Amino acid sequence: MTAALAPDALATVNRLADQHRDQPGALLPLLHAAQEALGHVPAEAVPAIAQALNLSRAEVHGVVTYYHHFRSTPPGRHVVQVCQAESCKAMGADALMAHARQVLGCDGHGTRGDGAVTLEPVYCLGLCALSPAVMVNDTLHARMTPQKFDRLTAVQEASA
Ligand code: FES
Incomplete structure (x- = not known):
């Protein structure tokens, strides 16, 4: 089971999802925006992103792990x-x-x-x-x- 995303991070992901959900091919822009805002794309954010874009968690996880650009852990200073x-x-x-x-x-x-x-x-x-x-x-x-x-x-x- 995936741990819960911190409330402020979840609010950020939900706000970004609202901004991107109606855009064609919204997943990549949303992931970029999430990483920009949070420094990485936490595994705990995957369920919220999947739900917002009506995708499976596996689809979102697959894209996050396919592109080297996306970090799943916080970066150094x-x-x-x-x-x-x-x-x-x-x-x-x-x-x-x-x-x-x-x-x-x-x-x-x-x-x-x-x-x-x-x-x-x-x-x-x-x-x-x-x-x-x-x-x-x-x-x-x-x-x-x-x-x-x-x-x-x-x-x-x-x-x-
Ligand atoms: S190949 Fe374009 S900047 Fe390195």
């Missing part, structure tokens, strides 16, 4: 996203991701034990011409190098 799509791959994204894992001390899709940072591979940040690209807490950074990454994350660590 800082979120570092390293693009792993084609253009960035051609410009060293694999090595940059390995460097990020080592420096931040967590795996891709992982949150460090102290909750300071979540590292996520993503698939195109829209900065392909300036690869490799990284986003830290909603701020894009182009032509990333391991040295720039170290400076950037040192600043974030200081503010954690």
Whole structure:
């Protein structure tokens, strides 16, 4: 049995569902909005979302787990996203991701034990011409190098 969603989170999900329920293909926009509002899409929100959109829980759960973008657990205080799509791959994204894992001390899709940072591979940040690209807490950074990454994350660590 799924635990209950906190009342304020449930109110948020219901409000967002009201905003999206009449829109064609409402599930993805609603999931994006829920993650934007809550930081993740809690498993406990799946029943409310399914009911609001007249879908099965399995359908909603399937979409949440299919797309890497959606988190089912709360992120760390800082979120570092390293693009792993084609253009960035051609410009060293694999090595940059390995460097990020080592420096931040967590795996891709992982949150460090102290909750300071979540590292996520993503698939195109829209900065392909300036690869490799990284986003830290909603701020894009182009032509990333391991040295720039170290400076950037040192600043974030200081503010954690
Ligand atoms: S491929 Fe990395 S930003 Fe587009």
